[in-house]
Amino acid sequence: MIDMSGKVLLLTGASGAISRAIATLFHAHGAACVLTDFDGDAVVAFARGLDPEGARTLALRQDVTEAGDAQHAVTSAVAQFGRIDLVVTAAGLYRDALVSEMSEAEWRQSIAINLDGVFHTCRAAIPHLAPGGAIVNIASMAGHRGSFAHAHYAAAKGGVLSLTRSLALELAPKIRVNAVSPGLIEGPMVQPLIARKPELIPNTPLQRLGTAAEVAGVVAFLCSDLARFVTGETIHVNGGLHIAS
Numbered sequence: 001m002i003d004m005s006g007k008v009l010l011l012t013g014a015s016g017a018i019s020r021a022i023a024t025l026f027h028a029h030g031a032a033c034v035l036t037d038f039d040g041d042a043v044v045a046f047a048r049g050l051d052p053e054g055a056r057t058l059a060l061r062q063d064v065t066e067a068g069d070a071q072h073a074v075t076s077a078v079a080q081f082g083r084i085d086l087v088v089t090a091a092g093l094y095r096d097a098l099v100s101e102m103s104e105a106e107w108r109q110s111i112a113i114n115l116d117g118v119f120h121t122c123r124a125a126i127p128h129l130a131p132g133g134a135i136v137n138i139a140s141m142a143g144h145r146g147s148f149a150h151a152h153y154a155a156a157k158g159g160v161l162s163l164t165r166s167l168a169l170e171l172a173p174k175i176r177v178n179a180v181s182p183g184l185i186e187g188p189m190v191q192p193l194i195a196r197k198p199e200l201i202p203n204t205p206l207q208r209l210g211t212a213a214e215v216a217g218v219v220a221f222l223c224s225d226l227a228r229f230v231t232g233e234t235i236h237v238n239g240g241l242h243i244a245s
Ligand SMILES: NC(=O)c1ccc[n+]([C@@H]2O[C@H](COP(=O)([O-])OP(=O)(O)OC[C@H]3O[C@@H](n4cnc5c(N)ncnc54)[C@H](O)[C@@H]3O)[C@@H](O)[C@H]2O)c1
Pocket: 012, 013, 014, 015, 016, 017, 018, 019, 036, 037, 038, 039, 062, 063, 064, 065, 089, 090, 091, 092, 093, 094, 113, 138, 139, 140, 141, 181, 182, 183, 184, 185, 186, 187, 188, 189, 190
Protein backbone atom coordinates (compact mmCIF):
# COMPACT_ATOMS: atom_id res chain seq x y z
CA MET A 1 0.00 0.00 0.00
CA ILE A 2 1.35 3.40 -0.98
CA ASP A 3 0.53 6.15 1.51
CA MET A 4 0.80 9.67 0.14
CA SER A 5 -1.04 11.47 2.89
CA GLY A 6 0.69 14.72 3.77
CA LYS A 7 2.53 14.76 0.42
CA VAL A 8 2.06 17.56 -2.08
CA LEU A 9 2.18 16.78 -5.81
CA LEU A 10 2.77 19.32 -8.57
CA LEU A 11 1.58 17.84 -11.88
CA THR A 12 1.79 19.49 -15.33
CA GLY A 13 -0.42 18.68 -18.30
CA ALA A 14 -2.96 17.69 -15.68
CA SER A 15 -5.93 17.72 -18.01
CA GLY A 16 -4.39 15.04 -20.23
CA ALA A 17 -5.32 11.37 -20.28
CA ILE A 18 -2.26 10.07 -18.41
CA SER A 19 -2.16 12.97 -15.97
CA ARG A 20 -5.81 12.54 -15.03
CA ALA A 21 -5.03 8.97 -14.05
CA ILE A 22 -1.98 10.12 -12.08
CA ALA A 23 -3.98 12.80 -10.25
CA THR A 24 -6.80 10.36 -9.51
CA LEU A 25 -4.40 7.76 -8.09
CA PHE A 26 -2.31 10.18 -6.04
CA HIS A 27 -5.42 11.88 -4.66
CA ALA A 28 -6.91 8.50 -3.73
CA HIS A 29 -3.72 7.70 -1.81
CA GLY A 30 -3.99 10.91 0.19
CA ALA A 31 -1.81 13.42 -1.66
CA ALA A 32 -2.68 17.08 -2.09
CA CYS A 33 -2.58 17.73 -5.83
CA VAL A 34 -1.58 20.96 -7.57
CA LEU A 35 -2.87 20.39 -11.07
CA THR A 36 -1.79 22.63 -13.93
CA ASP A 37 -2.52 22.64 -17.63
CA PHE A 38 -2.43 24.93 -20.65
CA ASP A 39 -6.20 24.46 -20.75
CA GLY A 40 -7.05 26.22 -17.51
CA ASP A 41 -10.82 25.70 -17.72
CA ALA A 42 -10.46 21.97 -18.32
CA VAL A 43 -8.08 21.45 -15.41
CA VAL A 44 -10.30 23.47 -13.06
CA ALA A 45 -13.31 21.35 -14.06
CA PHE A 46 -11.31 18.14 -13.63
CA ALA A 47 -10.11 19.18 -10.18
CA ARG A 48 -13.64 20.03 -9.14
CA GLY A 49 -14.79 16.54 -10.11
CA LEU A 50 -11.88 14.92 -8.29
CA ASP A 51 -12.26 16.91 -5.09
CA PRO A 52 -15.56 18.85 -4.93
CA GLU A 53 -14.60 20.42 -1.58
CA GLY A 54 -11.26 21.57 -3.00
CA ALA A 55 -9.52 20.67 0.25
CA ARG A 56 -6.68 18.74 -1.41
CA THR A 57 -6.57 20.17 -4.93
CA LEU A 58 -5.47 23.41 -6.51
CA ALA A 59 -5.99 23.86 -10.25
CA LEU A 60 -4.09 26.45 -12.25
CA ARG A 61 -3.40 27.40 -15.85
CA GLN A 62 0.27 26.83 -16.64
CA ASP A 63 1.82 27.08 -20.07
CA VAL A 64 4.95 25.01 -19.54
CA THR A 65 6.80 26.94 -22.24
CA GLU A 66 6.68 30.03 -19.99
CA ALA A 67 9.22 30.18 -17.15
CA GLY A 68 7.02 32.69 -15.31
CA ASP A 69 4.05 30.29 -15.32
CA ALA A 70 6.20 27.60 -13.68
CA GLN A 71 7.26 30.05 -11.00
CA HIS A 72 3.62 31.05 -10.44
CA ALA A 73 2.55 27.40 -10.12
CA VAL A 74 5.26 26.69 -7.56
CA THR A 75 4.55 29.86 -5.55
CA SER A 76 0.83 29.04 -5.52
CA ALA A 77 1.48 25.44 -4.43
CA VAL A 78 3.67 26.55 -1.53
CA ALA A 79 1.20 29.28 -0.53
CA GLN A 80 -1.69 26.80 -0.47
CA PHE A 81 -0.06 23.66 0.94
CA GLY A 82 3.21 24.89 2.47
CA ARG A 83 5.54 22.53 0.59
CA ILE A 84 6.10 20.44 -2.54
CA ASP A 85 7.18 16.81 -2.25
CA LEU A 86 6.53 15.37 -5.68
CA VAL A 87 6.79 16.82 -9.18
CA VAL A 88 5.48 14.97 -12.22
CA THR A 89 6.01 16.63 -15.60
CA ALA A 90 3.49 15.21 -18.05
CA ALA A 91 2.54 18.10 -20.36
CA GLY A 92 3.32 17.04 -23.89
CA LEU A 93 2.56 17.61 -27.57
CA TYR A 94 2.83 14.90 -30.26
CA ARG A 95 2.38 16.13 -33.83
CA ASP A 96 3.36 14.56 -37.14
CA ALA A 97 6.00 16.32 -39.26
CA LEU A 98 8.91 15.17 -41.40
CA VAL A 99 12.15 17.05 -40.74
CA SER A 100 12.44 17.85 -44.45
CA GLU A 101 9.09 19.65 -44.31
CA MET A 102 9.17 20.91 -40.72
CA SER A 103 8.89 24.63 -40.10
CA GLU A 104 11.07 26.38 -37.57
CA ALA A 105 7.90 27.06 -35.55
CA GLU A 106 6.91 23.36 -35.42
CA TRP A 107 10.40 22.39 -34.22
CA ARG A 108 10.47 25.15 -31.60
CA GLN A 109 6.97 24.38 -30.33
CA SER A 110 7.76 20.72 -29.75
CA ILE A 111 11.05 21.41 -28.01
CA ALA A 112 9.45 24.21 -25.97
CA ILE A 113 6.60 22.06 -24.66
CA ASN A 114 8.25 18.64 -24.41
CA LEU A 115 11.73 19.66 -23.17
CA ASP A 116 11.89 23.31 -22.09
CA GLY A 117 8.67 22.75 -20.15
CA VAL A 118 10.31 20.06 -18.02
CA PHE A 119 13.29 22.33 -17.36
CA HIS A 120 11.10 25.29 -16.38
CA THR A 121 8.94 23.27 -13.98
CA CYS A 122 11.83 21.39 -12.35
CA ARG A 123 13.96 24.53 -11.97
CA ALA A 124 11.15 26.44 -10.32
CA ALA A 125 10.28 23.57 -7.96
CA ILE A 126 13.81 22.60 -6.85
CA PRO A 127 14.30 25.28 -4.16
CA HIS A 128 10.99 24.24 -2.56
CA LEU A 129 11.26 20.46 -2.75
CA ALA A 130 11.12 18.80 0.63
CA PRO A 131 13.96 16.37 1.50
CA GLY A 132 12.90 12.87 0.53
CA GLY A 133 10.97 14.26 -2.42
CA ALA A 134 10.91 12.94 -5.95
CA ILE A 135 10.60 14.13 -9.53
CA VAL A 136 9.22 11.90 -12.27
CA ASN A 137 9.43 13.14 -15.84
CA ILE A 138 7.20 11.51 -18.45
CA ALA A 139 9.41 10.75 -21.44
CA SER A 140 8.49 8.33 -24.25
CA MET A 141 9.65 5.24 -26.10
CA ALA A 142 10.34 7.71 -28.92
CA GLY A 143 13.07 9.29 -26.82
CA HIS A 144 14.98 5.98 -26.78
CA ARG A 145 14.43 4.81 -30.35
CA GLY A 146 13.58 7.85 -32.46
CA SER A 147 10.22 8.04 -34.21
CA PHE A 148 9.30 8.34 -37.89
CA ALA A 149 7.70 11.74 -38.59
CA HIS A 150 8.21 12.83 -34.97
CA ALA A 151 11.90 13.82 -34.88
CA HIS A 152 11.15 16.98 -32.90
CA TYR A 153 9.17 15.01 -30.31
CA ALA A 154 11.77 12.21 -30.13
CA ALA A 155 14.63 14.70 -29.79
CA ALA A 156 12.82 16.50 -26.99
CA LYS A 157 12.02 13.26 -25.15
CA GLY A 158 15.62 12.07 -25.55
CA GLY A 159 16.57 15.36 -23.94
CA VAL A 160 14.15 14.66 -21.10
CA LEU A 161 15.91 11.35 -20.43
CA SER A 162 19.34 13.06 -20.24
CA LEU A 163 17.94 15.91 -18.16
CA THR A 164 16.46 13.35 -15.76
CA ARG A 165 19.77 11.57 -15.22
CA SER A 166 21.67 14.85 -14.86
CA LEU A 167 19.16 16.18 -12.34
CA ALA A 168 19.37 12.92 -10.40
CA LEU A 169 23.09 13.58 -9.94
CA GLU A 170 22.56 17.23 -9.08
CA LEU A 171 19.79 16.69 -6.52
CA ALA A 172 21.07 13.56 -4.74
CA PRO A 173 20.88 12.64 -1.94
CA LYS A 174 17.95 14.93 -1.11
CA ILE A 175 15.68 14.36 -4.10
CA ARG A 176 15.29 11.35 -6.40
CA VAL A 177 14.72 11.98 -10.11
CA ASN A 178 13.43 9.32 -12.51
CA ALA A 179 11.58 9.03 -15.80
CA VAL A 180 8.77 6.90 -17.14
CA SER A 181 8.71 6.09 -20.86
CA PRO A 182 5.26 5.06 -22.01
CA GLY A 183 4.75 3.16 -25.24
CA LEU A 184 1.30 3.25 -26.81
CA ILE A 185 -1.25 4.31 -24.22
CA GLU A 186 -4.99 4.74 -24.80
CA GLY A 187 -5.96 8.37 -25.27
CA PRO A 188 -6.21 11.10 -27.87
CA MET A 189 -2.44 11.35 -28.34
CA VAL A 190 -2.00 7.97 -30.07
CA GLN A 191 -5.38 7.63 -31.85
CA PRO A 192 -4.10 8.99 -35.21
CA LEU A 193 -1.03 6.72 -35.07
CA ILE A 194 -3.09 3.58 -34.35
CA ALA A 195 -5.54 4.49 -37.14
CA ARG A 196 -2.58 4.63 -39.57
CA LYS A 197 -0.70 1.61 -38.20
CA PRO A 198 -3.16 -0.82 -36.54
CA GLU A 199 -0.50 -3.56 -36.71
CA LEU A 200 1.24 -1.88 -33.78
CA ILE A 201 -1.25 -3.57 -31.44
CA PRO A 202 -0.67 -7.20 -32.54
CA ASN A 203 3.06 -6.39 -32.69
CA THR A 204 2.96 -5.54 -28.98
CA PRO A 205 3.76 -8.69 -26.95
CA LEU A 206 0.96 -7.96 -24.49
CA GLN A 207 -1.37 -7.46 -27.53
CA ARG A 208 -3.09 -4.26 -26.51
CA LEU A 209 -2.66 -0.58 -25.79
CA GLY A 210 -1.68 0.36 -22.26
CA THR A 211 -4.00 2.33 -20.06
CA ALA A 212 -3.31 5.65 -18.41
CA ALA A 213 -3.86 3.96 -15.05
CA GLU A 214 -1.03 1.53 -15.82
CA VAL A 215 1.34 4.45 -16.39
CA ALA A 216 0.06 6.16 -13.25
CA GLY A 217 0.83 3.09 -11.15
CA VAL A 218 4.49 3.16 -12.20
CA VAL A 219 4.72 6.90 -11.54
CA ALA A 220 3.26 6.32 -8.08
CA PHE A 221 5.80 3.56 -7.41
CA LEU A 222 8.69 5.87 -8.37
CA CYS A 223 7.30 8.64 -6.15
CA SER A 224 6.87 6.30 -3.21
CA ASP A 225 9.13 4.90 -0.54
CA LEU A 226 9.08 1.57 -2.35
CA ALA A 227 11.51 3.19 -4.81
CA ARG A 228 13.61 4.96 -2.18
CA PHE A 229 16.90 3.60 -3.62
CA VAL A 230 15.97 4.31 -7.26
CA THR A 231 17.25 7.47 -8.92
CA GLY A 232 18.43 8.41 -12.40
CA GLU A 233 16.45 5.53 -13.93
CA THR A 234 13.75 5.14 -16.54
CA ILE A 235 10.96 2.60 -16.39
CA HIS A 236 9.37 1.58 -19.69
CA VAL A 237 5.62 0.97 -19.75
CA ASN A 238 4.89 -0.42 -23.20
CA GLY A 239 3.64 -4.02 -23.04
CA GLY A 240 6.95 -5.21 -24.52
CA LEU A 241 6.78 -3.16 -27.74
CA HIS A 242 10.22 -1.68 -27.07
CA ILE A 243 11.93 -5.08 -27.11
CA ALA A 244 9.76 -6.64 -29.82
CA SER A 245 10.06 -4.34 -32.79
N1 LIG B 1 -0.32 8.56 -24.84
C1 LIG B 1 0.76 7.91 -25.16
O1 LIG B 1 0.71 6.84 -25.80
C2 LIG B 1 2.10 8.43 -24.77
C3 LIG B 1 3.24 7.71 -25.15
C4 LIG B 1 4.49 8.17 -24.78
C5 LIG B 1 4.62 9.32 -24.02
N2 LIG B 1 3.51 10.02 -23.68
C6 LIG B 1 3.71 11.23 -22.90
O2 LIG B 1 2.85 11.20 -21.78
C7 LIG B 1 2.48 12.53 -21.43
C8 LIG B 1 0.97 12.62 -21.33
O3 LIG B 1 0.39 12.22 -22.57
P1 LIG B 1 -1.16 11.98 -22.76
O4 LIG B 1 -1.34 10.77 -23.58
O5 LIG B 1 -1.87 12.08 -21.48
O6 LIG B 1 -1.49 13.22 -23.72
P2 LIG B 1 -2.72 14.22 -23.72
O7 LIG B 1 -2.66 14.90 -25.06
O8 LIG B 1 -3.96 13.56 -23.28
O9 LIG B 1 -2.28 15.26 -22.58
C9 LIG B 1 -1.29 16.21 -22.76
C10 LIG B 1 -1.66 17.42 -21.91
O10 LIG B 1 -0.61 18.38 -22.05
C11 LIG B 1 -1.22 19.65 -22.11
N3 LIG B 1 -0.35 20.63 -22.76
C12 LIG B 1 -0.04 20.74 -24.07
N4 LIG B 1 0.73 21.82 -24.25
C13 LIG B 1 0.91 22.40 -23.05
C14 LIG B 1 1.61 23.53 -22.59
N5 LIG B 1 2.26 24.35 -23.43
N6 LIG B 1 1.58 23.81 -21.28
C15 LIG B 1 0.91 23.02 -20.41
N7 LIG B 1 0.23 21.94 -20.78
C16 LIG B 1 0.23 21.63 -22.10
C17 LIG B 1 -2.51 19.44 -22.89
O11 LIG B 1 -3.43 20.50 -22.67
C18 LIG B 1 -2.96 18.10 -22.36
O12 LIG B 1 -3.85 18.25 -21.27
C19 LIG B 1 3.08 13.44 -22.51
O13 LIG B 1 4.30 13.98 -22.05
C20 LIG B 1 3.34 12.49 -23.65
O14 LIG B 1 4.36 12.93 -24.50
C21 LIG B 1 2.26 9.61 -24.03
